Amino acid sequence: MANWVEKPKKEPEPEPPFRLSPRDSNDPSYTNLTLPYRVICRQRYRRAGRLQRAQFINEIKEHELLQARALGGVRIHREFCNAILAMPNLNDLIKLTINENIRLEEILNTKY
Numbered sequence: 001m002a003n004w005v006e007k008p009k010k011e012p013e014p015e016p017p018f019r020l021s022p023r024d025s026n027d028p029s030y031t032n033l034t035l036p037y038r039v040i041c042r043q044r045y046r047r048a049g050r051l052q053r054a055q056f057i058n059e060i061k062e063h064e065l066l067q068a069r070a071l072g073g074v075r076i077h078r079e080f081c082n083a084i085l086a087m088p089n090l091n092d093l094i095k096l097t098i099n100e101n102i103r104l105e106e107i108l109n110t111k112y
Contacts, residue, residue: 057081075108 060080064073096104 071108 060076064076067073067076
């Protein structure tokens with residue numbers, strides 16, 4: 001006698017809750033997508049901020065070039081741009097004494 005082992009029958013796979021027809025695609029269409037108004041406002045706000053920042057930096061560059069002395073242009077750049085382009089590192093800040101600060105102002109205000 002042969003040992004016949006019956007193979008268990010596979011249960012059919014459950015059908016998905018929806019069926020794709022040949023006219024459907026796997027990728028959704030975004031043509032009818034509408035963004036929430038808060039997202040649109042945030043995009044406008046960030047774009048306006050970038051434009052204003054770029055305009056400010058361009059105007060500062062023009063003011064630097066209009067200075068009679070190079071030191072004046074450097075001073076304007078240090079005064080306005082460094083903190084805007086990148087936050088200063090606290091370890092990089094130079095702390096002057098009162099006498100050093102007075103001497104520096106005297107040097108910068110001297111007309112040659």
